[in-house]
Amino acid sequence: MASENAASDEAKAEARTAELGAGLAGKYMTFKLAREEYGLGILKVREIIGLPEITRAPRTPDFLRGVINLRGKVIAVIDLRLKFGMSKLDPTDQTVIILVQYALAGQDVTMGILVDEVVEVMDLQASQIEPPPAFGAGAIDADFVLGVGKVDKRVIFLLDIGKVLTTDEVKKLAGASA
Amino acid sequence: MAEPTKNPLQAGTGEQGTSVAEKLVALGLPEWVEPEMLQEFLATQTGALEDVEREILEVEGGSEEGLAELKRRLHTMKGEAGAIGLCGLERVFHAMEDCLAAAPPDRSDRLLEAKDWLASTLASLAKLAPPESPADKVVALLTSVPPAADTAAPDPATADPATADTAAAGAATAGAAAPAPGAADLPSKGGARAHRDPETVAMLGEFIVESDEGLGSAEQLLMNVEHDGPSPESTNGLFRIVHNIKGGSGFYNVPDVTALAHRTETLLDLLRDGVMELRGAVLDLVLDAVDHLRQLLSAVRDAVDRDVEFPASPEVPQLLARLQAAIDGEPPPPAELPAFRPGTQLGEILETIAAVPPSRTAAAAVAQKVSGLRLGEELVAQGDVRPKQLVQALRAQAEANRASTARIRGTVKVDLERVDSLVEMIGELVIVQSMVVNAPEMQAITSHRTRNYLGHLTKIVRDLQGVGMHMRMVPLRAVFQKMARLVRDLSHKSGKEVQVALSGEGTEMDRSMVEQIGDPLVHMIRNAVDHGIEPAAERAAAGKPPVATVRLSAFHEGGSIAIEIGDDGGGLRRDAILAKARAQGLISGNQELSDDAVFSLIFAPGFSTAKQITELSGRGVGMDVVKRSIEAMRGRISIASAPGRGTTFKILLPLTLAIIDGMLVSCGEERYIIPTLSVVESIKPDASMLFCAANRAEVLNIRGQILTLLRLDRLFDIPGAKSDPVEALVVILESGGRRFGLLVDNVLSQQQVVIKSLDAGIQIPFVSGAAILPDGKVGMIVNVEEIGDEWWRREQLHSC
Numbered sequence: 001m002a003s004e005n006a007a008s009d010e011a012k013a014e015a016r017t018a019e020l021g022a023g024l025a026g027k028y029m030t031f032k033l034a035r036e037e038y039g040l041g042i043l044k045v046r047e048i049i050g051l052p053e054i055t056r057a058p059r060t061p062d063f064l065r066g067v068i069n070l071r072g073k074v075i076a077v078i079d080l081r082l083k084f085g086m087s088k089l090d091p092t093d094q095t096v097i098i099l100v101q102y103a104l105a106g107q108d109v110t111m112g113i114l115v116d117e118v119v120e121v122m123d124l125q126a127s128q129i130e131p132p133p134a135f136g137a138g139a140i141d142a143d144f145v146l147g148v149g150k151v152d153k154r155v156i157f158l159l160d161i162g163k164v165l166t167t168d169e170v171k172k173l174a175g176a177s178a
Numbered sequence: 179m180a181e182p183t184k185n186p187l188q189a190g191t192g193e194q195g196t197s198v199a200e201k202l203v204a205l206g207l208p209e210w211v212e213p214e215m216l217q218e219f220l221a222t223q224t225g226a227l228e229d230v231e232r233e234i235l236e237v238e239g240g241s242e243e244g245l246a247e248l249k250r251r252l253h254t255m256k257g258e259a260g261a262i263g264l265c266g267l268e269r270v271f272h273a274m275e276d277c278l279a280a281a282p283p284d285r286s287d288r289l290l291e292a293k294d295w296l297a298s299t300l301a302s303l304a305k306l307a308p309p310e311s312p313a314d315k316v317v318a319l320l321t322s323v324p325p326a327a328d329t330a331a332p333d334p335a336t337a338d339p340a341t342a343d344t345a346a347a348g349a350a351t352a353g354a355a356a357p358a359p360g361a362a363d364l365p366s367k368g369g370a371r372a373h374r375d376p377e378t379v380a381m382l383g384e385f386i387v388e389s390d391e392g393l394g395s396a397e398q399l400l401m402n403v404e405h406d407g408p409s410p411e412s413t414n415g416l417f418r419i420v421h422n423i424k425g426g427s428g429f430y431n432v433p434d435v436t437a438l439a440h441r442t443e444t445l446l447d448l449l450r451d452g453v454m455e456l457r458g459a460v461l462d463l464v465l466d467a468v469d470h471l472r473q474l475l476s477a478v479r480d481a482v483d484r485d486v487e488f489p490a491s492p493e494v495p496q497l498l499a500r501l502q503a504a505i506d507g508e509p510p511p512p513a514e515l516p517a518f519r520p521g522t523q524l525g526e527i528l529e530t531i532a533a534v535p536p537s538r539t540a541a542a543a544v545a546q547k548v549s550g551l552r553l554g555e556e557l558v559a560q561g562d563v564r565p566k567q568l569v570q571a572l573r574a575q576a577e578a579n580r581a582s583t584a585r586i587r588g589t590v591k592v593d594l595e596r597v598d599s600l601v602e603m604i605g606e607l608v609i610v611q612s613m614v615v616n617a618p619e620m621q622a623i624t625s626h627r628t629r630n631y632l633g634h635l636t637k638i639v640r641d642l643q644g645v646g647m648h649m650r651m652v653p654l655r656a657v658f659q660k661m662a663r664l665v666r667d668l669s670h671k672s673g674k675e676v677q678v679a680l681s682g683e684g685t686e687m688d689r690s691m692v693e694q695i696g697d698p699l700v701h702m703i704r705n706a707v708d709h710g711i712e713p714a715a716e717r718a719a720a721g722k723p724p725v726a727t728v729r730l731s732a733f734h735e736g737g738s739i740a741i742e743i744g745d746d747g748g749g750l751r752r753d754a755i756l757a758k759a760r761a762q763g764l765i766s767g768n769q770e771l772s773d774d775a776v777f778s779l780i781f782a783p784g785f786s787t788a789k790q791i792t793e794l795s796g797r798g799v800g801m802d803v804v805k806r807s808i809e810a811m812r813g814r815i816s817i818a819s820a821p822g823r824g825t826t827f828k829i830l831l832p833l834t835l836a837i838i839d840g841m842l843v844s845c846g847e848e849r850y851i852i853p854t855l856s857v858v859e860s861i862k863p864d865a866s867m868l869f870c871a872a873n874r875a876e877v878l879n880i881r882g883q884i885l886t887l888l889r890l891d892r893l894f895d896i897p898g899a900k901s902d903p904v905e906a907l908v909v910i911l912e913s914g915g916r917r918f919g920l921l922v923d924n925v926l927s928q929q930q931v932v933i934k935s936l937d938a939g940i941q942i943p944f945v946s947g948a949a950i951l952p953d954g955k956v957g958m959i960v961n962v963e964e965i966g967d968e969w970w971r972r973e974q975l976h977s978c
Contacts, residue, residue: 055956056848058894059943067936067948067956072606074934074948074956 021126266313710747744826778915913966
């Protein structure tokens with residue numbers, strides 16, 4: 001009985017994994033923050049630019065590094081290291097801003113995310129993708145990790161960029177000083 | 179796996195797309211409805227719903243214009259809902275229309291309830307969820323027979339189609355994937371499908387747009403006539419406009435429009451021949467006809483959109499009868515007194531034309547105060563002038579006045595989007611140009627020729643910027659005309675005699691601002707007539723002319739546009755405002771305030787809603803809304819008021835929303851832009867001006883005026899700023915009638931900057947936006963209003 005149950009549970013879990021893998025399979029652009037590698041769905045990525053001069057946005061949380069002028073448009077830049085609670089890194093010649101576009105509260109939003117370096121654009125098969133592990137009770141709310149890609153020995157966290165910076169957080173940006 | 183947190187309607191590709199489509203069908207939408215269609219529908223409807231709410235309230239306030247507008251809007255929205263097969267919504271709109279027409283006593287409550295339902299349903303639809311409560315409940319609420327059934331019971335003729343409609347629509351909802359229940363199936367629409375080919379639709383669209391424009395100028399002509407008296411040109415102009423509409427409608431076979439236009443034309447023909455005069459009741463009749471033509475055309479537009487036969491309007495026969503009566507020479511029913519201008523130069527004209535001795539005009543001018551007639555009419559009544567002479571005089575006067583009214587100029591219609599993108603590109607060109615010219619490498623060029631070329635380039639770009647800016651500019655005339663109409667209506671309704679004096683209607687403003695300025699103006703005009711102007715008896719007691727005046731003027735002032743709304747009423751009552759503000763705890767008991775500060779209290783939110791205040795001070799309804807909309811346009815509003823002499827509101831607005839005059843200041847390593855509109859002056863303080871209480875609260879004594887001194891570096895946590903005020907600069911700022919000083923390191927320059935909104939809805943405290951500086955970097959624009967409000971709030975906390 002018990003083993004039968006366990007087996008069917010396992011089968012269910014496998015089916016879920018397969019379903020998730022099929023949903024997430026596709027092209028990803030991967031980048032590094034410290035040791036870790038992350039992936040962004042390629043359709044969300046508009047372009048990659050070198051580090052321009054950033055104008056600080058006063059009275060906002062640290063991770064909002066400020067705004068830049070992108071061909072006449074003003075775009076906010078998020079330092080993903082600071083957002084993820086890592087230490088700040090002085091820019092190197094690898095440091096870039098990835099411009100991502102996603103929908104926030106029904107509006108298309110373009111935002112820059114500051115990362116250590118861009119690694120590559122890769123194709124992830126359904127079989128290479130696993131659901132995100134439970135990050136343990138009390139750990140940070142990590143629902144912005146859609147899944148985990150495994151390629152050779154590399155582990156790539158696939159990000160839902162819309163969830164990395166949620167509506168709540170944007171509101172918090174606004175209310176930070178109050 | 180959870181849905182990604184993107185907008186569910188954002189056209190999903192691949193697997194996502196199919197699931198969205200399935201969901202749409204599950205919601206009861208026809209299969210052919212694309213997610214984009216629903217999205218666009220939701221966007222327009224959500225916007226329109228806000229207007230619906232406003233109009234319901236306006237209608238409750240007795241605005242007939244609002245009623246007509248609401249009718250039209252509901253009708254259009256119904257058509258849109260029907261067009262994409264949202265039967266539930268369509269039924270609710272239909273029931274709202276019925277409810278509006280049946281006018282039960284609690285009409286506004288019902289309509290507002292329905293509006294709330296619509297809003298929540300639209301929100302649900304955006305999430306691809308079914309409505310929270312069924313449409314039937316709302317429909318039942320709207321159509322239920324009111325308690326006072328004797329007066330407002332809907333007559334069976336109108337109720338019947340509604341039920342049939344409900345049944346038909348209900349059936350359609352039941353079958354989820356049923357084919358689109360085109361609105362044409364509904365019996366109340368009176369039309370079967372018309373099956374127009376695309377070419378006809380396009381031509382009809384053009385005809386409607388042109389006719390709309392024509393009717394707009396017709397209204398303007400009529401208002402001019404009401405003000406300046408009729409002229410052959412205005413009658414001819416009207417005739418041409420109506421004639422064109424008649425021709426077009428005949429061609430497209432819209433019988434109602436053709437009949438109405440034809441009859442109006444006949445009347446105008448008589449007017450043209452001088453058999454009748456275009457004034458008083460006849461003028462009102464023509465206005466009615468123009469109004470009605472507009473409504474008919476919007477119904478036609480609606481019918482075209484839904485591809486059904488043109489509806490027949492029940493009101494047309496009655497209006498036709500009235501027109502015919504006028505044509506037959508019967509005096510049109512209830513002639514109301516048209517507005518007139520006292521002390522007009524008409525007297526002088528009559529002295530010349532009819533050789534009336536000045537003593538008689540003077541006597542008539544006195545007598546007219548009692549009789550309430552026009553000066554000319556008074557003279558006619560006294561037998562000094564024959565009517566024909568008066569007409570001549572009025573025509574002469576109109577002739578003189580017409581020099582100032584704009585002539586119709588040749589125009590090209592361009593898609594708005596193209597204009598916007600052109601203007602945006604010019605904005606970017608301006609930025610890049612200044613980046614190029616200011617680049618150090620360019621500065622290093624010594625070649626005379628190259629420098630010349632660069633100068634030339636700069637000039638052309640600047641000119642181009644000016645042209646671009648003007649492409650979006652439209653005159654305020656249409657808005658002012660609407661206000662004139664509003665005053666006229668309000669005056670009739672309130673029983674107060676009010677005339678309106680317009681000036682500077684030709685002043686141009688950014689198109690989007692002209693749209694936004696309407697609402698605040700309506701508020702202020704309504705306040706002026708309802709509360710500002712005293713009842714006739716009070717005016718008489720104060721020795722004022724019986725006819726009150728509301729002035730509306732626009733003009734350029736410095737780099738901004740000023741709009742003034744003034745009345746010659748009782749003025750704001752300082753004491754009453756102060757007492758109420760103390761009672762509400764807005765100010766502390768013993769605070770001494772300047773007039774400016776007292777008057778700006780009426781802008782405080784909450785202050786306006788208190789009933790007592792409205793009765794006491796007679797002002798303040800919705801003034802916080804007014805202030806907020808003005809500030810949203812980066813403008814300022816100020817009040818001048820003298821007891822017994824009236825109140826004048828002055829609105830200062832930037833020329834466009836996209837560009838402001840800014841003062842670039844430095845602080846530490848950073849630079850910020852302060853809108854020049856908020857800057858009073860900037861000074862280099864010397865030690866004798868500066869005082870500091872408890873080593874914290876800094877104040878500045880400027881020519882005896884004590885101002886709070888705030889520091890930009892502390893406000894924005896800027897490192898490395900100058901700490902000794904004597905070495906730095908103080909910019910004196912004004913917001914909402916309150917002044918304060920802001921300490922900055924230096925003022926770098928004054929310049930126009932192109933405002934860029936921050937994407938992602940990110941709001942930075944005390945920053946209203948950003949702009950690209952000449953060197954290509956981004957500069958933040960300081961939000962002076964927000965800083966002022968925050969500082970004022972703290973001030974109040976401390977003193978209470």
